[in-house]
Amino acid sequence: MDGNSGPVVGHTKLEILKQHRPAFLDPSKLPWTPWVMEGTNFKLLNIDKKTGGFTILLKVDPGLDTPVHGHLGGVEGIVLKGEFGYDDDRGGEGCYFYEDAATRHKPDSPSGTIMFATVYGPIVGYDDEGGVAGIVDARLMYDLAAANGAADHLAHLADFPS
Ligand SMILES: [Fe+2]
Numbered sequence: 001m002d003g004n005s006g007p008v009v010g011h012t013k014l015e016i017l018k019q020h021r022p023a024f025l026d027p028s029k030l031p032w033t034p035w036v037m038e039g040t041n042f043k044l045l046n047i048d049k050k051t052g053g054f055t056i057l058l059k060v061d062p063g064l065d066t067p068v069h070g071h072l073g074g075v076e077g078i079v080l081k082g083e084f085g086y087d088d089d090r091g092g093e094g095c096y097f098y099e100d101a102a103t104r105h106k107p108d109s110p111s112g113t114i115m116f117a118t119v120y121g122p123i124v125g126y127d128d129e130g131g132v133a134g135i136v137d138a139r140l141m142y143d144l145a146a147a148n149g150a151a152d153h154l155a156h157l158a159d160f161p162s
Contacts (some may be wrong), residue, residue: 025055025153033148039064045089046147047138054141062112070104073121082113
């Protein structure tokens with residue numbers, strides 16, 4: 001022992017480790033991209049290629065009648081404007097919401113809403129007969145945003161299998 005040895009943690013000089021991309025993004029600089037239901041638009045903030053999930057700002061026009069959808073992963077977010085909900089379970093501006101994985105529901109928003117949401121797995125859209133009408137995952141979200149010129153900040157994640 002030379003007096004300088006000891007627990008590594010106690011003698012490690014902490015260095016600042018910068019991440020490989022900017023931490024901040026101003027979503028006001030991104031255009032809204034039309035989403036899978038007419039009357040809905042999104043701004044893609046991030047994608048998770050491990051889960052197929054994604055993080056978005058979602059804007060829903062007033063009075064939209066959404067089809068039933070289900071979640072393969074949970075969802076959590078914050079209502080930024082307006083309000084939405086499912087029957088009597090509703091939240092307005094500033095409310096946090098959480099939707100369980102395996103939830104199947106039909107939200108409505110008479111006044112329209114803008115929300116921030118992180119979706120931890122793909123969303124399943126159903127048709128009127130209960131069949132799967134479509135899957136919304138990170139790949140689709142990236143492709144839609146990129147086609148609208150709104151995914152340059154995520155280009156480093158764009159190496160999906162073809
Ligand atoms: Fe949902």
